[in-house]
Amino acid sequence: MRRAPRDTEATSRSVTRRALLMGGGMAAMVAALGARMRFLGVEQADQFRLLAEENRVSIRLIPPARGLIQDRNGKLIAGNEQNYRVVITRENAGKTDAEVEDVLNRLSNIIPMTAEDLADAMKELNPRVNSAFVPITVAERLNWGDFSKVAINAPALPGVTPESGLSRVYPRDFDFAHVVGYVGPVSEKDLEGLREAQVETGAPIDPLLMIPKFQIGKIGVEKWMEDTLRGTAGTKRIEVNHVGRVMRELAREEGVKGKDLRLTIDxxxxxxxxxxxxxxxxxxxxxxxxxxxxxxxxxxxxxxxxxxxRGISSTDYRALTEHDHRPxxxxxxxxxxxxxxxxxxxxxxxxxxxxxxxxxxxxxxxxxxxxxxxxxxxxxxxxxxxxxxxxxxxxxxxxxxxxxxxxxxxxxxxxxxxxxxxxxxxxxxxxxxxxxxxxxxxxxxxxxxxxxxxxxxxxxxxxxxxxxxxxxxxxxxxxxxxxxxxxxxxxxxxxxxxxxxxxxxxxxxxxxxxxxxxxxxxxxxxxxxxxxxxxxxxxxxxxxxxxxxxxxxxxxxxxxxxxxxxxxxxxxxxxxxxxxxxxxxxxxxxxxxxxxxxxxxxxxxxxxxxxxxxxxxxxxxxxxxxxxxxxxxxxxxxxxxxxxxxxxxxxxxxxxxxxxx
Amino acid sequence: MSFMEYRLKLAPSGIAKVFYIHWALILVLIAIAAIGWLMLYSIAGGDIDTWALPQIKRFGMGLGLMFFVAFIPIWFWRSMSGVSYLVAMLLLLVVHFFGTVGMGAQRWIDLGFMRLQPSELMKVTLVMVLAAYYDWLDDKKVSRPLWVIIPVVLILVPTYLVLKQPNLGTAMMLVLGGAGVMFAAGVSLWYFGVVGLLGGGGIAAVITSEGTPWQLLHDYQYKRIHTFLDPSADPLGTGYNIIQAKIALGSGGWAGKGFMQGTQSRLNFLPEKHTDFIFTTLGEEFGFIGAISLLALYTLVLVFCIIAAIQNRDRFSQLLIIGVAMNFFLYLAVNLAMVMGMAPVVGVPLPLLSYGGSATLVILLAFGLVQSAIVHRPR
Known part of the structure; x- marks a missing residue:
């Protein structure tokens, strides 16, 4: 079809009109977007900066070393021992179960692990059970030799990390079980009691107690002198990613060690x-x-x-509770x-x-x-x-x-x-x-x-x-x-x-x-x-x-x-x-x-x-x-x-x- | 046949075309893409191989394609409009039927070196076919109902197929992009007014019907609407993306946290940060200045296009340029509005920045058409 030049001039002008209208609409939208950028990035920047920090920085407590308990002559009754343990992080160990199992098998050649231990570890390392970045403890209380063997072989053991922490130990085991008692992980019941106390006295709950498996005195001197023995938590500020994995440590403040007790007992x-x-x-x-x-x-x-x-087995515990001499x-x-x-x-x-x-x-x-x-x-x-x-x-x-x-x-x-x-x-x-x-x-x-x-x-x-x-x-x-x-x-x-x-x-x-x-x-x-x-x-x-x-x-x-x-x-x-x-x-x-x-x-x-x-x-x-x-x-x-x-x-x-x- | 054919001899030919190419537009496009490469490099944690390099390669390929298209006379492309629309339609059908046969929700065709999304291609060919239609149509018939129905059908058939994939974002782009060409072609404002009113009424009906026995959408769809309106109501669920995106943008402040210093993106709090949400990383690391600069570059592209459309006297070229610009604008506006919490999350990439092959190639192809229109403009 053929059109006269006049027509095309006219239609072209119409298009120009409409194009300018559209351009105006676009400009309005662009202005709105710019205003929104200003609102977020300039006017509300402080608030969002705070939120970003909250996202990123997480404060972790450093448990203090528990106070020692000695007899009247300074002999150790309750002390802290280095607990050498081995942890595995799934995300570093391998993508497939077979890879992880391979790592575990290599580990079991180095340190004593039973088939049962291996099966337990595999279960714990299942990403559906625990998040892949959570370190799972697979062996505890290793001796120094085994521990250093793991450290030396680390390159061949992806995802495996040797770690050490403090754990309570009673060298004179039987003698002081009743006097000194023992420590154990904070239970829901312990916390319940503390919350009630908080309502009554207003005493705040020590944040240390919120650490999973934090050990507190359960009976005896360990329990009744808990506040003296516990010490004060240190803190470290760490950077975490969106799933909570620790990326790096930003700052650290050491805590105060628990006070040492000397008993009158010989x-x-x-x-x-x-x-x-x-x-x-x-x-x-x-x-x-x-x-x-x-x-x-x-x-x-x-x-x-x-x-x-260490966590008493149910058979041991039953043996103690059912004993007619009430140990x-x-x-x-x-x-x-x-x-x-x-x-x-x-x-x-x-x-x-x-x-x-x-x-x-x-x-x-x-x-x-x-x-x-x-x-x-x-x-x-x-x-x-x-x-x-x-x-x-x-x-x-x-x-x-x-x-x-x-x-x-x-x-x-x-x-x-x-x-x-x-x-x-x-x-x-x-x-x-x-x-x-x-x-x-x-x-x-x-x-x-x-x-x-x-x-x-x-x-x-x-x-x-x-x-x-x-x-x-x-x-x-x-x-x-x-x-x-x-x-x-x-x-x-x-x-x-x-x-x-x-x-x-x-x-x-x-x-x-x-x-x-x-x-x-x-x-x-x-x-x-x-x-x-x-x-x-x-x-x-x-x-x-x-x-x-x-x-x-x-x-x-x-x-x-x-x-x-x-x-x-x-x-x-x-x-x-x-x-x-x-x-x-x-x-x-x-x-x-x-x-x-x-x-x-x-x-x-x-x-x-x-x-x-x-x-x-x-x-x-x-x-x-x-x-x-x-x-x-x-x-x-x-x-x-x-x-x-x-x-x-x-x-x-x-x-x-x-x-x- | 158009006005252009009378003055064919005035259009540049041969190597001389190089001088008529809109170089400024190309430079701005490259600048925008370069910002994207920088962000992809940063998001990968300072690694070029993950996203930046593949994206640069694709862009280079797209640039080549753009020049190739630009050097071919625009009247050739006009005559190819119908064919290309049919080809794109065919590809959409292929995807549609393979999808229903049981290959899952498939949106793309594997070409070996890249995955082509027919729906992306359709955006360009739809603009082409509509521009050609209005070029052919007698100016006086533009607003007559019968002649309005034809482009509406041309728009709605591919839209339906895309919607079935399902790809709400692209479907919306097709409708709005097509409507843009119709608007530019001079279709009576009454049509737009009526459709707008009907749309508004529809939205009102959808919202007011929630919770009643005759509610129009599924519960999960309402949930999305609520999440958009108040993301903090579900901070760990569907609202998470929007909240984290806003935190990233806002925490950048005036000048940003610095290149590769964005904690939100580096620590993975940001979702989809190399694709749809790439703008948030820019905002976090380069702040308001970086964000507004990008917006300025985009605006420049739109301004260049509108000027080029106005300068051109060929109706097909005019409508083509406006259609491409409209699509480009829709992409960036919807994406930016989405990541800044002004629109619901619909999955629209940021043009030339988001990682992805089809979109980049198609955008550059479209700008090749724009360049061809500019080069072969009757002077």
């Missing part, structure tokens, strides 16, 4: 006592009578706290036992103090008393005849205490018990400390809703009935009787080498002569010709001990038994046997150490608990293996055998080759 004495208790279900406390320092606090049987740090319980502070005859000092002192008896008061013991139609037997069925205080204690005449307790009354006895540390919670950095029970009339009314009856007093006078005491409380009682002072137990000697001041020690306001009368009675127990503890006396005149044994019933006698007399302990199943108890101190003339021993279902206190108490006292006093010369001549042969059989630690804390583990 690790060697502790070890000796632990070995001495063996596999008995027992507890023993050795305490300095002058300042309250706990020299040994042993609960038996024990367990290896290192198992908990996980710290019997020193958690176990509350009827103190039995060891309580008689409380009854005696209460009566002396109240002035209802004096040291010459004589009570006639026919072997029993009758009260309200109920017969209360003395342990000696034939009776002791006329008994004064000294004889009452040394021969442990029950009737004597039945009698004087009626004169003094339960409330005065409870008052004296409290003065001597019973029925009160002693504050130590340990878990689940029991207050025991020191009953009085008000207590019974409150807890049982019943009136106190005279029979209750009679039972209480010999440490039965409602009375319950922990081995720690019994040791405190012995220490206070020995020193006449209100010594308070303590376990932390110093923090970062700064000594913890000893709590004010007041006299317990006892008449010195009355205290001495009881001490004399306890001396007679051990050294008198008819003393019940004579068999476990110390022969060395410079170290003679005072003590009192106790045998506590753990069951009610049936009527027939009351008539026929108690059955022999040996014929009873273990858990129905009597508890064996002992409290004491030495040397008699200038007391230094007090001791308490409880052997659960051990039988007779003087036969079972007394010898242990003696060995513990001698070990503390002599500073080494007790010399045979300290023992009565007739016993030295047995003692020697017993000493030779003990599995004691070498000076470095390790057990001899044939360990009891």
């Amino acid at each position: 690790a060697d004495v502790q070890n000796f006592v632990q070995a001495r208790l063996g596999e008995e279900s027992a507890a023993c406390v050795v305490m300095d009578v002058n300042n309250g320092d706990i020299i040994a606090a042993v609960s038996s049987p024990s367990f290896d706290p290192n198992l908990f740090v 996980l319980a710290n019997k020193v502070v958690q176990g509350a036992y009827p103190p039995g005859s060891t309580f008689k000092m409380v009854t005696a002192l209460a009566a002396l103090e109240a002035g209802v008896i004096d040291e010459n008061t004589v009570v006639r013991c026919p072997g029993y008393i009758e009260m309200g139609g109920i017969r209360f037997n003395c342990w000696k069925r034939g009776g002791h005849g006329p008994v004064n205080l000294k004889r009452g204690l040394s021969e442990s005449c029950d009737v004597f205490f039945y009698d004087i307790s009626q004169r003094v009354g339960i409330d005065k006895m409870a008052e004296m018990g409290n003065k001597l540390g019973l029925g009160l919670r002693h504050d130590l950095p340990m878990s689940a400390i029991s207050a025991g029970i020191m009953p009085n009339k008000a207590w019974k009314q409150e807890t049982k809703g019943q009136d106190w009856v005279i029979g209750d007093t009679i039972n209480a006078s010999i440490g039965q009935g409602f009375v319950l005491a922990t081995p720690l409380q019994l040791a405190v009682m012995a220490a206070r009787i020995a020193s006449g002072r209100q010594v308070a137990p303590r376990i932390v000697h110093s923090v970062n080498d700064i000594a913890v001041p000893i709590a004010e020690v007041d006299g317990i306001n006892l008449d010195g002569s009355k205290l001495r009368a009881v001490q004399m009675g306890m001396y007679e127990v051990m050294n008198g010709p008819h003393g019940t503890g004579r068999g476990s006396r110390i022969a060395d005149p410079t170290m003679q001990m005072c003590g009192k044994s106790g045998t506590a019933q753990v069951r009610n006698f049936s009527e027939s038994e009351k008539l026929s007399g108690a059955r022999k302990n040996e014929s009873l199943p273990w858990r129905l046997r009597d508890h064996a108890l002992f409290v004491g101190f030495a040397p008699a003339d200038a007391p230094r150490y007090a001791v308490s021993v409880v052997v659960e279902h051990g039988g007779g206190g003087s036969a079972v608990a007394g010898p242990i108490a003696r060995d513990a006292l001698l070990r503390a006093l002599t500073g080494g293996m007790p010399p045979l010369s300290a023992y009565p001549e007739s016993q030295r042969g047995t003692i020697e055998t017993q000493q030779n059989a003990m599995q004691l630690r070498k000076p470095d804390g390790s057990l001899p080759a044939e360990s009891k583990v």
Whole structure:
């Protein structure tokens, strides 16, 4: 088709018009785009710059080294060891499963890895399970040799990195499991507790606790001194990419190491006592009578706290929880036992103090008393005849205490018990400390809703009935009787080498002569010709001990038994046997150490608990293996055998080759 | 047949054509592409082989193609318009049917040395066929309904095929690009007004119908709309790209963080940073100055084209140049609006900057046509 030039001029003008219109529209849009660029890049630049930094920079915490725990002589109880581990990052190890498996196989030729380890690692390295840039730990606690082998072979092991960190270790494993406890990863329950505390007190939660698997004290000193031991986190600013992979470190601020603790416990004495208790279900406390320092606090049987740090297997854990000797319980502070005859000092002192008896008061013991139609037997069925205080204690005449307790009354006895540390919670950095029970009339009314009856007093006078005491409380009682002072137990000697001041020690306001009368009675127990503890006396005149044994019933006698007399302990199943108890101190003339021993279902206190108490006292006093010369001549042969059989630690804390583990 | 044929002797021929080529336009195009190479080099972390070099090679090839096209007289290209449209249509059908037979959502044909997207080619051939149509059509019939329906069909048939791929971005480009040529050709404004009103009403209907039993789109499509309107509502999901893009652009500030210093792109927070979102890296590393400079270069291209269209008296050439410029403008406007959070994310590359073969080649081919129109302009 042909058009006249005029037409084309006209159409061309029309196109020009439209083109300019479109150009105008484009210009408007370009202006809008430019304005938007200005808005984002100039006006809001600061805000976006901040957002870009937030994207890029991530702050990571550097966990501080946990404070060490040492014994009173500086021996290491809880330390930190280099934990050499090997981690693999999937994205660097290979693209396909086969490549990753190849790397793992090469690794297993270098360090010990089981087929199971390899399978676990493969599972963890699956990109659907864990992100490909997350380092997965495939081997832990390598020795230095294996660790350096991995480092040397790194070029042949893509994605494999040898790493080292600190991990808690307890070189004296079994000995301090109950005292020091152990650490473990922060649990949701721990955090829940802290959040509640935060609501109440406003104390902020340490950000360290938010680190996955950060280790905090779970029980014992590790738990109760957590704030001292933990230290303060350092921080590092790192650059991360969009998936959170660390690109580089920008800045670092070191944290503050946790404070070191020195305990009052002597690790060697502790070890000796632990070995001495063996596999008995027992507890023993050795305490300095002058300042309250706990020299040994042993609960038996024990367990290896290192198992908990490394992650205990369910079979091991079940073995511990199902053991009838309850190895996980710290019997020193958690176990509350009827103190039995060891309580008689409380009854005696209460009566002396109240002035209802004096040291010459004589009570006639026919072997029993009758009260309200109920017969209360003395342990000696034939009776002791006329008994004064000294004889009452040394021969442990029950009737004597039945009698004087009626004169003094339960409330005065409870008052004296409290003065001597019973029925009160002693504050130590340990878990689940029991207050025991020191009953009085008000207590019974409150807890049982019943009136106190005279029979209750009679039972209480010999440490039965409602009375319950922990081995720690019994040791405190012995220490206070020995020193006449209100010594308070303590376990932390110093923090970062700064000594913890000893709590004010007041006299317990006892008449010195009355205290001495009881001490004399306890001396007679051990050294008198008819003393019940004579068999476990110390022969060395410079170290003679005072003590009192106790045998506590753990069951009610049936009527027939009351008539026929108690059955022999040996014929009873273990858990129905009597508890064996002992409290004491030495040397008699200038007391230094007090001791308490409880052997659960051990039988007779003087036969079972007394010898242990003696060995513990001698070990503390002599500073080494007790010399045979300290023992009565007739016993030295047995003692020697017993000493030779003990599995004691070498000076470095390790057990001899044939360990009891 | 057009006005041009009367003065054929006035059009340059032979080697003399070189002097009539719009060199300034070519320089600006090269400058824009060079910015792209620089960004691709930076995004690859200082590596030229990953993206920059292949892109430079493609650009060189495209440049050669452009000169080749430029030296061939524009009336040859006009006579080829219908054929090329049919060829592009055929290719689209091939892709369409291979797609339905079971080769997956396939948008391209493998030519061995590159993958050709027929939908890209269609953008140029559609402009050509429309320009040729209006060149042929009597000026007085332009706004008559029957003669309006023909170009509408020419636009909508390939649009439908592209939409089926599915490729919403390109489909939109085809419609708007085609409408641009129709607008320039002088189709009555009433048509545009009515279509605009219908479109607006449609959008209103779509939005108001959400949540009602008769809602017009799928739930996930509504979700996209919401994400566009408020990206912070889903910062880790669909809103992530927009938020990170805005952070990158904004954090560049006035002068940027410096070449290869962009943390957003280097640390991978930015999505698709070598293709659709390449502008964000530019904004982050060279700041507002860099971004506005690029916009100025693009504007220069548009200005050159509009001037060239106005200067030209050949109707086909005029409409062709305007159509190409319109397409170029649509690309950059939609892409920039998208990465700056002014439009929904639809997957439109930034012309000459985004990494990709078909788009670059087709753009340079189109500018070859523009150059041919300029060179062979009747003077």
